Amino acid sequence: MQIFREKDYEGMSRRAASLIAAQIILKPHCVLGLATGSSPIGAYRRLVEGYQNGELDFSEVRTVNLDEYKGLAPDNDQSYRYFMQDNLFSKVNIRPENTNVPNGLASDDAAECARYDAVIHSMGGVDLQLLGIGHNGHIGFNEPASEFPKDTHCVALTQSTIDANSRLFASPELVPHYAYTMGIKSIMMAHKILLIASGKDKAEIVKKAFFGPVTPEVPASILQLHPDVVLVADEAALSLVEL
Numbered sequence: 001m002q003i004f005r006e007k008d009y010e011g012m013s014r015r016a017a018s019l020i021a022a023q024i025i026l027k028p029h030c031v032l033g034l035a036t037g038s039s040p041i042g043a044y045r046r047l048v049e050g051y052q053n054g055e056l057d058f059s060e061v062r063t064v065n066l067d068e069y070k071g072l073a074p075d076n077d078q079s080y081r082y083f084m085q086d087n088l089f090s091k092v093n094i095r096p097e098n099t100n101v102p103n104g105l106a107s108d109d110a111a112e113c114a115r116y117d118a119v120i121h122s123m124g125g126v127d128l129q130l131l132g133i134g135h136n137g138h139i140g141f142n143e144p145a146s147e148f149p150k151d152t153h154c155v156a157l158t159q160s161t162i163d164a165n166s167r168l169f170a171s172p173e174l175v176p177h178y179a180y181t182m183g184i185k186s187i188m189m190a191h192k193i194l195l196i197a198s199g200k201d202k203a204e205i206v207k208k209a210f211f212g213p214v215t216p217e218v219p220a221s222i223l224q225l226h227p228d229v230v231l232v233a234d235e236a237a238l239s240l241v242e243l
């Protein structure tokens with residue numbers, strides 16, 4: 001594992017954006033696995049700047065997002081599809097048909113999960129998977145469990161995740177309790193993984209995930225077994241780790 005220790009959120013975002021930009025330049029038709037949450041917003045902003053400066057071309061890039069809330073329409077401003085449109089897709093020259101997010105309005109969970117796995121498979125897998133990390137160690141919405149869920153599945157969110165994400169909703173009752181998420185197998189099959197973490201509130205889980213035992217109770221700990229993981233974190237998020 002390679003670790004980049006950056007000063008703050010801006011430094012983390014700059015580094016993450018550079019690594020994603022390098023992937024796009026190296027392979028213009030790459031498949032990017034993308035994440036939502038507050039962690040990647042700064043990196044997306046820098047990628048948009050790269051496009052505006054003429055340094056980056058997204059015309060052949062294909063994307064597959066990690067997850068989506070069940071029950072939210074794409075135009076709901078709390079949906080992850082909306083987040084991606086707002087923070088990245090509508091601001092660069094990516095083709096809409098090359099972007100993929102699970103369908104939050106699917107009526108048949110099993111069919112939607114199978115469809116999403118088939119999409120990932122048809123793209124030939126993910127070249128670079130961007131990940132944030134939840135306070136309980138979740139990646140995507142793969143919550144702590146007794147085993148690692150392999151494929152795309154519909155998950156009941158834990159109370160800690162519902163509480164953490166309620167800050168983004170008008171009221172806590174509006175936070176969906178279920179989500180579709182890419183499974184651990186699809187994440188682990190990505191050629192390269194880039195996990196970003198910022199802030200003191202992530203220090204404990206960064207330590208557990210990358211320096212503790214590999215266990216499905218801390219889903220991100222499986223990344224220790226991946227051959228090409230880059231952790232980009234700021235000083236606060238790495239404050240409990242001796243490097």
Ligand code: GLP
Nearest residue numbers: 036037038039132133134140141
């Ligand atoms: C959500 C998302 C994750 C994200 C996590 C952390 O639950 N499903 O993909 O990594 O939250 O979010 P943040 O970056 O806002 O801390």
